[in-house]
Amino acid sequence: MNLKISALDYIQEVKTGNISAEDFVAKTIERIQSVDDKLHAFLSVNDDAVDQSRLIDKKIKSGEKVGDCFGMPISVKDNMCIKDSKTTCASKMLENFIAPYDATVISKLKQQDAIFVGKVNMDEFAMGLTTEFSAYGPSKNPWNVECVPGGSSGGSAVSVSAFECVASLGSDTGGSVRNPASFCSTVGYKPTYGLISRYGLISYANSIEQIGPLTRTVKDTAFMLNLIAGIDPNDNTTIDNKNEDYLSGIESGIEGKKIGIIKEMIGEGIDPAVLSATKDAIVKLEGLGATCEEISLDMVKYSVAAYYTITATEAGSNLARYDNIRYGYDFPLESYEFNSYISKARRKFGPEVTRRMIIGGFVPSAGHAGKYFLKAQKVKSKLTKEVNDAFKKFDFLISPTVPILPFKLGEKIDDPVSLFLVDINTVTANLTGKPAISIPFANSNGLPIGIQLMADSMHDKSLLQAAYALEQTVSLPEVPI
């Protein structure tokens, strides 16, 4: 059984009867059991997965209508609600939280007969970019288990790259899908803000984050978007995509397209291997008929500061509900005055979440908002204007997804500021609401390098066409696990 096949190939194989969903899912579970001790991608595994896949095979055999996924095994970041299953956000605060409802993306995929093989690891409440801030221990990079897999959707990227599933759902607040995709050599997609419903995604910074797929190929991402994108009455921020088919015309190529190279994202602090890969990508794109030119986005230098100010503010508010009154963990409610109760009940947040809560209490507070939060908002709107202007001239913007290579576990955990700066190339898409994709592009001494393409809002389809074109120029080694 070849677990390495893409989603589209899987569907083809099952449709033609070459493989059964049950065999594939069973083998996938076996794979998880054999490699996840080393990788720790999964926080929980769905015990019913094989039984569920058997039902799908039955449907196929009896000629019943089968959903588009044909039992495809998918992993889900543990900040999305699946009814009756644990949703922990990799936090001790939600250690025992069993979601009583399905996130919109989950119900859509259930309708299409996807099988959720398990919930995957992440930085606690999606705050981090290494998955080291999981309260249940870090995930490891399958390309080098001494390295971080990136984050916060680390478990998603690891599970896809180590063949523990065919595709995964992650969430991207400042690069949390694209960063681990880049570090683990998978495709990672952050759609236009509002393209995918966030209903059932546990909010971290709700005004900028999106759910996004992590897949083996760009086509698989387009396939996933077809299933999960679109307007949702349960999320007022979703936009009507008119049932766009992201797969059709994906091979259209990029001849005649104009691509801007973001100067601020290939400058100071960039790893030489990453820089040379980026240059290589530009050459390849030009070879496909695109024209590339440098562009300066002045506001990028303030983007990380603005990003952390805005996300901390929203997180401070979004995470306020975890007071252990309506749900939570075992904790005696009695005999506390309310304020002291609250401070005790919220002790189970980990260090990174606590750090951001403290910042989030401070930067928007009266007397400080003008200096921090409102300034960050100003950066956000100026950056958006700059990027909008850039898209008047260019079809796409290019940069490396992450300026550096995957680093060792523990290397940066005590240095939050240098860790924050790793986000420099990814936060712009979130602050401006634009779609962005990370494509596996190169490998430096066994460590993956991803290239990021960004497009204007609602140009998701053409972005996927460009990504597909670039993907076709790449040949990469196989993951050593």
Next chain:
Amino acid sequence: MTMIGLEIHCQLTNLNSKLFCSCKANYREFEINENICPVCMGLPGSLPRLNQEAVKKATIIAMALNCTTPEKIAFFRKNYFYPDSPKNFQITQLNIYGDTSVGGTGSVMIGDKKIRITRIQLEEDPGRLIYEGSSSKNQITLVDYNRAGTPLVEIVTEPDFETPKEVRDFLNILSDILANLGVADPSLEGAMRADANVSIKGGKKVEIKNIGSFHDLEKAVHFEITRQESLHSRDIEIIQETRHWDDRRKITVSSRSKEEDLDYRYFLEGDIPWVHIDSDIQKKLQTEMPESISSKKERYISKYNIPTQVSDVLSSDKYYSDLFEEAHTESNAKEVANIITTELMGLVDTREKREASKLTSTHLRDLADAIQSGKVSRNSSKNALHEILKSGKDLSAVITELDLGNVSDESELSGIIIQVISEETQAVEQTKSNPQTINYLVGKVMQKTKGKADPVLTLDILKKQIGI
């Protein structure tokens, strides 16, 4: 000078669902924590889904209170920890970056006095705390989230009131307006609540919270003015503070918590995009708005010649004016108004009595017609109304059952009149010389018929029989 300002919270009780989910706005009929869902419980991952109907209703209120209505409104988060708040922030409105709440400045007249409205905002009600246990040592706090997320309109006034009486008059006018708009039933328990701020000359502003009813609001304001004046007369400084109304002792008590120091860290609610209420929508809402109380009153006076005071009473109470509108015809309007204001008001003066009443507009119309045609005397109509309220039976059935119909059968009446004439010979003679005194004989006939004799017919027959 005494200055009083109000913050009035009014639930939009006539909406079907809560402000951000499909749970019922009418939470009152549910068992504890039965009217809840992932959204109004603030469960992880849930998102608010704005009730567009609530926005419309709030806009209508703003229009009725002569407020400016911006074409674009936004929602904000007010962050604070409290067990009745499922998300530990409240989704509300604010005007910090320009006018973004559903209503801007406006005004309401109390007689000749103008009360300025500062703003009107749409927000969610929190849950409800229930305290159990006899002493503070063993007291436990329970939370019922059925109310959480109920649509609430907050109306903030300028400190334009000078007396508790003005406050009460304003609240009466306001609740009449809200009821007339059909957006709320202010008589429902807890549907309207208010905080007040009070300051007297030379003193700081004191906020009073936790006032359960409008009745108590007037008392609280009165108490607070007296308290401040007594401090002032003894040269004690009046400090700026928040005081709570002690419902049991009917006094205001200084709050221990420093609520004025709370920092709510307001910022835009990103889960609800800006709502556009452009001029076309506003025009449509204007045309759909129910007729105002003052316009109704004018119409009653000019069209039906109903006295000003009766028109005033009739128009300001939606229950009565609805009954009137449905029951009256061109010919019986005055009689319907008369029945409502002289008879009915005394019988259905509470919410409970109104709910128990089986009276319909058809009953009222029939009754007015019956009085006008002489089928029922005004006197008997009271008894009929009582019975209808209780049983809801048709007027004709009630008349038969209680034998309320006028005696208008000529032969039957003649018999009675002949009897009276034979009994009252002296009075008959007197009448012959002084026809004015015939009323005494009419009265006797009425006595014998328990007031049911047709007065016109009685007079006719009497005159004929006596020969005048």
